[in-house]
Amino acid sequence: MKLVVDIQDRNVPLFMELMKTHNIAKAVVEVKNTRKSRFVKGLAQSFNEVKLYEQGKKELKNAKDLINELRDQGY
Numbered sequence: 001m002k003l004v005v006d007i008q009d010r011n012v013p014l015f016m017e018l019m020k021t022h023n024i025a026k027a028v029v030e031v032k033n034t035r036k037s038r039f040v041k042g043l044a045q046s047f048n049e050v051k052l053y054e055q056g057k058k059e060l061k062n063a064k065d066l067i068n069e070l071r072d073q074g075y
Helices: 009-021 034-054 063-072
Strands: none
């Protein structure tokens, strides 16, 4: 299972130590790159939107609208 956690900077050392000493996670990676950080946040938001869709609380865009949005953003 993959889990994305957004932790306040001041708590990162404690969190990393807990993960290591208690052998809780297979791998813990700190994302320092701003571009990667935005990607991870966007990915987490996407997973949340899928979860809301599965619960019937959100409608998702169709493929055509998604392609147009990506095109407008320069992709």
